[in-house]
Amino acid sequence: MKDDVVICRCEDVTYGQIIEAIRSGLTTTEEIKRVLRCGMGPCQGRTCSRLIARIIAEECGRPASEIAHPAVRPPARPMEIGILTGEDDEENR
Amino acid sequence: MKRTADCIIVGGGVIGCSLAYYLAKRGMTNCVVFDSSYLSSGATGRCGGGIRQQWSTEPNARLAIESMALWEGLEEELDRDIEFLQGGYLVLGYTDDDVRQFEANVELQRSLGLDVEVLTPSEIPSRAAPGLDTRGVRLATYCPSDGSANPFLTTQAYADAARRLGVEFELFTPIGRVLVNNGRVAGVETGRGTISAPIVVNAAGSHSLMIARTAGVELPITPWRREILVTEPLERFLDPMVISFSFGIYFRQTRHGAVIGGFADPQEPPGFDQTSSLDFLTTMCRKLTRLMPRLRTVKVVRQWAGLYDVTPDAQPILGHVPEVEGFIQASGFSGHGFMIAPKVSSLLAQLISGEEPDLDIDRLNVRRFSDGSTAGERSVV
Numbered sequence: 001m002k003d004d005v006v007i008c009r010c011e012d013v014t015y016g017q018i019i020e021a022i023r024s025g026l027t028t029t030e031e032i033k034r035v036l037r038c039g040m041g042p043c044q045g046r047t048c049s050r051l052i053a054r055i056i057a058e059e060c061g062r063p064a065s066e067i068a069h070p071a072v073r074p075p076a077r078p079m080e081i082g083i084l085t086g087e088d089d090e091e092n093r
Numbered sequence: 094m095k096r097t098a099d100c101i102i103v104g105g106g107v108i109g110c111s112l113a114y115y116l117a118k119r120g121m122t123n124c125v126v127f128d129s130s131y132l133s134s135g136a137t138g139r140c141g142g143g144i145r146q147q148w149s150t151e152p153n154a155r156l157a158i159e160s161m162a163l164w165e166g167l168e169e170e171l172d173r174d175i176e177f178l179q180g181g182y183l184v185l186g187y188t189d190d191d192v193r194q195f196e197a198n199v200e201l202q203r204s205l206g207l208d209v210e211v212l213t214p215s216e217i218p219s220r221a222a223p224g225l226d227t228r229g230v231r232l233a234t235y236c237p238s239d240g241s242a243n244p245f246l247t248t249q250a251y252a253d254a255a256r257r258l259g260v261e262f263e264l265f266t267p268i269g270r271v272l273v274n275n276g277r278v279a280g281v282e283t284g285r286g287t288i289s290a291p292i293v294v295n296a297a298g299s300h301s302l303m304i305a306r307t308a309g310v311e312l313p314i315t316p317w318r319r320e321i322l323v324t325e326p327l328e329r330f331l332d333p334m335v336i337s338f339s340f341g342i343y344f345r346q347t348r349h350g351a352v353i354g355g356f357a358d359p360q361e362p363p364g365f366d367q368t369s370s371l372d373f374l375t376t377m378c379r380k381l382t383r384l385m386p387r388l389r390t391v392k393v394v395r396q397w398a399g400l401y402d403v404t405p406d407a408q409p410i411l412g413h414v415p416e417v418e419g420f421i422q423a424s425g426f427s428g429h430g431f432m433i434a435p436k437v438s439s440l441l442a443q444l445i446s447g448e449e450p451d452l453d454i455d456r457l458n459v460r461r462f463s464d465g466s467t468a469g470e471r472s473v474v
Binding site: 034 | 133134246349374378381382390392394395397
C-alpha cells in the first residue's frame with residue numbers, strides 16, 4: 001500500500017505514519033491511537049480501527065483476530081453540549 | 094528480559110518514565126521499567142494535562158515553579174514536540190473563603206517570583222478568557238506562564254529518551270510481588286520471571302497500594318474515580334486553563350483545538366471503578382455552558398475516567414519507607430502528578446544516586462503521616 005493513503009480520515013493519519021509507529025515499537029491499537037490520534041476524531045475509530053488492527057497483524061505477522069481494538073468510549077456518537085445539559089434551552093439559543 | 098538491574102521502576106506513567114530518563118541521564122542506565130499494560134495506560138494518559146504553579150504553600154509552589162523551568166526546556170531536551178503551551182491558568186473565586194485564600198496565595202506566589210495577578214470580574218474576558226460568563230465571580234487569579242502539555246506524547250518522549258540511553262521497558266508485564274530479603278528489597282517477581290535489583294521504585298499510581306502491600310508496606314492512598322470529557326476541535330478561542338475549586342471545574346482548549354475538562358464529584362465513593370457515567374456528562378455540560386455559553390452548540394466526542402491516588406494531605410509520597418530498605422515510593426500524587434513530574438523525578442533521581450536533592454523532598458516522605466508533620470494544601474481540584 002502507498003505510504004500516503006489516509007487510514008484515519010478524521011485525523012488525517014496515513015498508512016506510512018502507522019507503519020512508522022509500529023516499527024518504533026507501538027504494536028497495539030491503543031498505543032497507536034494515543035500517539036497518532038487515529039480513532040480520537042468524530043467517528044471514534046469506526047472507520048480506521050479495523051484497518052489499523054489489520055496493518056498491525058500484517059506488519060507483526062500475527063493473526064488479525066488476536067489484535068484488540070481500542071476501548072469504545074461514550075457517547076455513542078458526538079452530541080451537542082446544549083442537548084446533553086438536559087435543560088430546556090430554547091431561549092438560550 | 095534481563096535478570097539483574099541497578100534499578101527497577103514499577104509503572105510506565107509520566108513518573109516512571111521521567112524517573113528512568115533522569116536516572117539514565119545521571120549515568121544509572123541499567124534500569125528496567127515495568128508496566129502491566131502500555132505506557133501512560135493509567136492515570137497519566139487519562140489526565141487533563143494542565144501544568145500549574147499557583148499553589149497555596151511555599152514548598153508546593155516552589156516545586157511547581159522549578160518544575161515549570163524544566164517543562165520550558167523539555168521539548169528541546171527530549172527532542173520531541175509534546176504540545177507544550179504556556180497559555181496560563183485562570184483560577185475563579187466565588188466565595189469569601191476564595192477571596193481570603195487567593196489574596197494570601199498571590200502574596201506568597203509573587204514573593205517567589207511568580208507572574209501571577211488578581212483580576213476583577215470585568216477584567217477577565219479581555220485579559221484572559223473572552224466569552225467567559227463571570228456571573229458570581231468575586232475575583233480571579235491569573236498566571237500567564239502556567240500551561241499544559243500532551244500527557245501521551247510527554248510520557249512517550251521521556252521513555253524514548255530513556256531508551257536511547259539504555260533503559261529497558263517491559264510492557265504488558267504485571268508485577269506479582271516485590272521481593273524482600275532481610276529488610277532489604279531484592280527485586281521483583283513478574284509474569285515472565287524474577288529480576289533482581291537493589292532498588293525498586295513504586296510508581297504505579299493507585300495500584301502502588303497493592304504493589305507496596307506485597308512488600309509488607311501499607312500506604313495511606315485511596316483511589317478515587319475522576320471523570321473527564323473532550324469535544325470536537327474548535328478554532329482557537331481560549332488560551333488558559335480555567336479552574337475553580339469552589340464551583341468545581343477545570344477546562345482548557347488543547348493545541349489540537351478540542352476543549353477538555355472535568356470536575357471532581359464530592360459524592361464519589363472511593364474505589365477502582367473506571368467506568369464513565371451519564372451523571373458526569375450532563376453535570377459537566379451544565380457547568381461548561383454556565384461558564385462558557387458559546388460551547389452550547391459544540392459536540393462532545395468522548396468521555397472517560399481515571400483514578401486519583403489520594404493521600405490524606407493531597408500530596409505525593411516520595412522516597413524511602415522505614416520497613417524495607419531500597420524500596421522507594423513515588424505515588425499518591427492526588428491528581429497533580431503530571432504537572433510536577435519533571436522536578437519530582439529529577440529530585441528522586443538525585444536521592445537514588447546518593448546525592449542530596451536540591452529541593453527538600455523529605456517533607457513528602459511517608460513518615461509525615463505517623464509523626465503528624467503534614468501541612469494541608471488548599472488549592473486542589
